Amino acid sequence: MSLAKEFVNSLNWHKTLFDDSQDRCYCTKCYPIPWDDVISTGNANYVIPRGWTRLGLRVDPMLVDAYDIWNKWIVTFHGTTKTAALSILIHRHFYLPGDKLIDGTTLGIRDGHIPNKKFIFTSPTIAYSSSTIYAPNNDFYSSTNNTLYEAQLVLQCRQQPDSFKIQGETIRAGSKRICPFIPNEQIEYYTDIRSSIIAYGLLVRFREKRR
Secondary structure, eight states: OHHHHHHHHHHTOOGGGBOGGGOEEOSTTTSOTTSOSEEEETTEEEEOOTTOEEEEBOOOHHHHHHHOHHHHSEEEEEEEOHHHHHHHHHHTSOOOTTOBOTTSOBOOOOTTSOTTOOOEEEBSOHHHHTSTTTSOOEEEEETTTTEEEEEEEEEEEEEOTTSSEEEOOOSOOTTSOSOSSSOGGGOEEEESOGGGEEEEEEEEEEEEOOO
C-alpha cells in the first residue's frame, strides 16, 4: 500500500479525490490464495484483482443513494492512462473517443477497435483491462526503496446493469486464454452512456524494471 501511495503522491493529484476508507491490498498476504477468485455483485460476476493495490476514490453520495450502486450495480474494470484517469476523476464522468481530456489532448480510439465506433470499454476481469493497449506502463522511481518500476493504472468501477453490450476480446489475443474465469468471447463490455459507469477505486500494479 505504501508504494501505491508514494506513486500517486508523485502524480500530484489532489488528495480530495481519494477516500482512504476504501483502500484495499490484493497481495497474497492481504488476500490469501484460498479466498474466492470470483465474486458476484449486482447479479454479475467479477474477478478479484489479485496482485493489485486499490486506492479508494470519493463517490458522490447522491449517486449512491439515487441508484443504490453498492447493491444493484456490477463491478467492472477500465484500463487507462494517467491523463485520462485524472480527467475522469476530476470531472466525474468517463470519456468517449473524440472528447478532449484535461490536458487538451483528444482521446483516441484504441488499436484493434473499429474506426468511428465511439465507446467506453470495460471488463469483469482486470486480466483484460490491464492489457498495455488499455493501461500503458508508466516509469516510476521509488525514493523509498531506490527501485525503478513500471506502474499500471486501472479504474475499478460500478456499472449500471443492462447499460452495455458484451463482445469478445479485441486485443488480438487469438486462441490464447486471457483469464481463467471469463471466456474470451464474453470478456469485453462496451457502452456509449458516460453516466452508467462510476469509478470508486484506482488500482495500481508495479513490476520492477530492469535497467
